[in-house]
Structure formats: C-alpha cells, structure tokens
Amino acid sequence: MGPKKKIKDLSHLYSLVRLEKEPAPLTEEDVKNLLIPSSYKSHAYTMSLWAKFSADCYNHETYNPMFGKAPxxxxxxxxxxWLAETRTGLLEENIIDTTVRNRLSSLKRAIKLFTRHQYSSAENKDIENYIEKELVHKGKISTDDYKKSVAPLLVAEDLIQFLWMCDEYQFTHPRxxxxxxxxxILMTFTGSRPGEFIESEAWKHSNEGLLYGDIDLVRYQIETYVGFLLLIRLRNRKGHRNNKKHSPVMLLYEESTRCMCxxxxFMAMVLAVMG
Structure with missing residues (x-):
C-alpha cells in the first residue's frame, strides 16, 4: 500500500476558490487600446458588416455586438x-476571394477578442472548403487580382536626384x-517593401528594421568583376518575419552611376557614423 495522504485544513483553499470571477467583458475602448489604428479600423468595419448581416438574416434573434458565444x-x-451576395467589387461586380478571406480573418479575430474562442483546424478547413466550392467555383466571388505597378529605375533615379539637388527640407537628423x-536604392534593387527596412505599422513600437548587422561589406575579385559587394539579409519579409528559411541574402554590386550605388x-553611412 502506498503512503496515506496527509489530512490538511483546506479552508484557505476554499476561500481562494470563491474569489474566482468571470473575466470582465471587453469594452470598445479596450479593443481600441489592444489594436493598432489600422487593425481597429478594420475591426470596426467588420463589426458593422456583422451587424448588418445579423439584421438582414437573423432579425428574429437579439443582436449581441460582443457575440455572447462564438458563432x-x-x-x-x-x-x-451574404458578403458575396451583397458587396460590390472594385475590379469586377463581385468581390474577390482575397477580400472574403480578409473579412473572415478580421471576423475571427473579433470573435477571439470577445469570446476567447479559437476555431479548430477542422473548422477552419470546413470554412475554406466552403469558400472554394460554394463561392469561388460557383462564380459568386472573383479570383481576379490588382495589377500592382512597379516604379521603374528612372523613377528611383529621379527621387534620388531630387533628394540631393532640389529638396529644401531640413531633416532633424543629419544622416x-x-x-x-x-x-x-535598396527597395529599387531588391524589390522589397518599406516595412522590411523601417518599423512597420503592423509591428508598432518594435523599433525593428534593417540593421547594420544585417549588411556585410565584402571585397570581391573575379575575372569579370573587381570591387565591393553588399550582402543584405532581409529578416523582416512580410508574413515571414525573423524566419530564417524565408530570409534571403541579396547581393548588390557597385554601380557605375554613384548616385544609385x-x-x-552604405560606405557613406558607415563613415558618417564613425565620424
């Protein structure tokens, strides 16, 4: 037989148990403080859509702006x-699948905020299958995409020339x-987004961007090239932040046009810091 359990006075434990309280429901001000401005704007729009959907399709129920329980x-x-049937797209008459998925993501975030419920992998798969089979394949939503134009090299050259020759603005910091x-120049030659070099709004107050430690200056010599190279590690790729598998190292050579080099x-920045 095992040792007998100790008999203890558990009255103090009972008193602690009775102190348990239901979590206080979030207020709109709480949500506003939890989310960055762009996310809160999306949240507010999503909740307005959910309210309209509830009024159109579930008017026999009492509407709860904080869900009560997870839908x-x-x-x-x-x-x-309902979104597919009532919303009008910008590219075509129907809204696109990306818009639907963005609205879904925003709705699930709101549900998690108010109810602390997170849908399972199986439930998310059911929703995704519904989008594909019932909305996309039946033509209720579009799969078109925005054609995002890329500024050509000449535009970047004009911007650099303006900065050094025409811009009269006095920056607070000398560098x-x-x-x-x-x-x-980096965005031009690497095709990267601004948020990969400077603090992104999605990572507000992180004070995180491209660092000097992400760049290596290398002397390189082969038959076809003699000079310096920059090896730039892009750690902050959208959707893959600090994921080493998705942090490519970009190679930039010296350019004969020095204003675009x-x-x-980089050398000028290093000298300015050292000086």
Whole structure:
C-alpha cells in the first residue's frame, strides 16, 4: 500500500476558490487600446458588416455586438455568402476571394477578442472548403487580382536626384537624407517593401528594421568583376518575419552611376557614423 495522504485544513483553499470571477467583458475602448489604428479600423468595419448581416438574416434573434458565444461554422459560412451576395467589387461586380478571406480573418479575430474562442483546424478547413466550392467555383466571388505597378529605375533615379539637388527640407537628423536615399536604392534593387527596412505599422513600437548587422561589406575579385559587394539579409519579409528559411541574402554590386550605388551609400553611412 502506498503512503496515506496527509489530512490538511483546506479552508484557505476554499476561500481562494470563491474569489474566482468571470473575466470582465471587453469594452470598445479596450479593443481600441489592444489594436493598432489600422487593425481597429478594420475591426470596426467588420463589426458593422456583422451587424448588418445579423439584421438582414437573423432579425428574429437579439443582436449581441460582443457575440455572447462564438458563432457556429455554418453561421460564418452564411456570413461569407451574404458578403458575396451583397458587396460590390472594385475590379469586377463581385468581390474577390482575397477580400472574403480578409473579412473572415478580421471576423475571427473579433470573435477571439470577445469570446476567447479559437476555431479548430477542422473548422477552419470546413470554412475554406466552403469558400472554394460554394463561392469561388460557383462564380459568386472573383479570383481576379490588382495589377500592382512597379516604379521603374528612372523613377528611383529621379527621387534620388531630387533628394540631393532640389529638396529644401531640413531633416532633424543629419544622416536622415542619406538613410532615405539608401532605403530607396535598396527597395529599387531588391524589390522589397518599406516595412522590411523601417518599423512597420503592423509591428508598432518594435523599433525593428534593417540593421547594420544585417549588411556585410565584402571585397570581391573575379575575372569579370573587381570591387565591393553588399550582402543584405532581409529578416523582416512580410508574413515571414525573423524566419530564417524565408530570409534571403541579396547581393548588390557597385554601380557605375554613384548616385544609385548601394555600396557607395552604405560606405557613406558607415563613415558618417564613425565620424
């Protein structure tokens, strides 16, 4: 036989148990403080859509702006169908699948905020299958996409020239103009987003961007090239932040046009810091 359990006075434990309280429901001000401005704007719009959907399709129920309990998968599917039937797209008459998925993501975030419920992998798969089979394949939503134009090299050259020759603005920090020019050059030659070099709104107050430690200056010599190279590690790719598998190292050579040379700008920044 095992040792007998000790008999203890558990009255203090009972008193602690009775102190348990239900979590206080979030107020609109709480939500506003939890989310960054762009996310809160999306949240407010999503909640207005959910209220309209509830009024149109579930007017026999008392509407709860904080859900009360998490909506069923079926109700979410009906919400997505309602979006497809009532919303007008910008590219075509129907809204696109990306818009539907963005609205779904925002709705699930609101549900999690108010009810602390997170849908399972199986439930999310059911919703995704519904989008594909009932909305996309039946033509209720479009799969078109925006054609995002890319500024050509000449535009970047004009911006750099304006910065150094025409811009009369007095920057607060003496290296700001040089850093801005360097960032434009990097975005031009790597095809990266501004949020990969400077603090992104999605990571507000992180004070995280491209660091000097992300760049290596290398002397390189082969038959076809003699000079310096920049090896730039892009750690902050959208959707893959700090994921080493998705942090490519970009290679930039010296450019004969010095105003567009990333190597020259980087050296200038290093000298300015050291000086």
């Amino acid at each position: 069923t998968v079926y109700r979410i599917q009906m919400y997505l169908l 700001a103009r040089l850093q801005l020019a360097f960032a434009i 990333a190597v020259a700008h």
